[in-house]
Amino acid sequence: MESSAGSVIDGDDAHTALMRELNFFPTPPWAARAGAELIWALDPKASTVWEPACGAGHMAEPLHQEGFAVWASDIHPHGYGDWTGDFLRSDRPRPPWAIDWIVTNPPFAKAEAFVQRGLEIATRGVAVLCRLAFTESVGRYPLMRRKAVTAPFAERVPIQLGSWDPDLSSATAYAWFVWLQPEALADSPFRTAIEAAWAMDASLERIIPPGTCSRLTLADDRVKFAGEAPSPQLDLLGAA
Incomplete structure (x- = not known):
């Protein structure tokens, strides 16, 4: 789990130790x-994304497939x-175009800093x-407000250190956490619901339903993102 990333684990080889230090937990493409889909629903005018913890592209490439212009780092x-x-870093370069959204699976220990920096950069x-x-953090309470x-997932999102295993199981619950800038909130179809939740000192929850994994998994994801060899069946289907 992310909580053990960055710490020394007896028996780690050099590669595993590096992955742990980097907190490299690739996102399942689905x-x-x-x-x-969640961002498009909340902000139909969204167009450009910066993925600032892109790893090997497990997040950035699917975002591009879904229609975003993605700058990855x-x-x-x-x-x-x-x-x-x-x-x-304060002296980081900027993408060649304005950034609507920062979208990422950040190193867990730095997630709050990623959100705060993202809100300084992203326009939407x-x-x-x-x-x-x-x-669950007293320190993050102002940010969470x-x-x-x-958007929690009704089904589990299996994530492991160093690689994506499409056959992995998990007991860990994951969710998308979303902040909207004022301009995007003004345009959002969910504005009334979001503001009503805020008025009650709450925030809106939108559960990502069961079946999302099977619906959003593509035939060639195993080849592209898990490094599996193409199968003859995929060759026949033209999906490899």
Whole structure:
């Protein structure tokens, strides 16, 4: 789990130790696509995204597939992305176009800092995929009060250190946490519901329903994101 990332674990080989230090927990592609659908629902005018913890593209590529123009970066050169460097750095470069949204699965220990920095950059909103336990912090309470939507998954989102395993099971609950900038809130079809929740010192919840995994998993995800060899069946279907 993310809580053990960055700590020394006896028996780690060099690669595993690096993945742990980087807090590299790749996003299941279907969960990224669910995030894209959520953003489109909340902000139909969304267009451009910066994915600042892109890793090997498990989030950025599905966001692009869902219609976003995506600029991707990561602190480590995983072999994917437009820039290698620290998103939290003050002298980081800017993408070649204005950024509507910051969308990412951040290192859990730095998730709050990613949201705060994202709100300084994004013109329309910030969305992060985190363990549902991200809510549980006295220190994050002011940030959570500004949140527009929490979108927990009804089904589990299996995430592991270092790679995506499409056959993995998990008992950990994940959710998308979303903040809207004033302009995006004004345009949002959910504005009335969000503001009504805020008026009651609450935030809106929108559950991502069962069946999302099967609906949003593509035939070639295993090849692209899990590194599996193409199957003869996919070749026949033209999906490999």
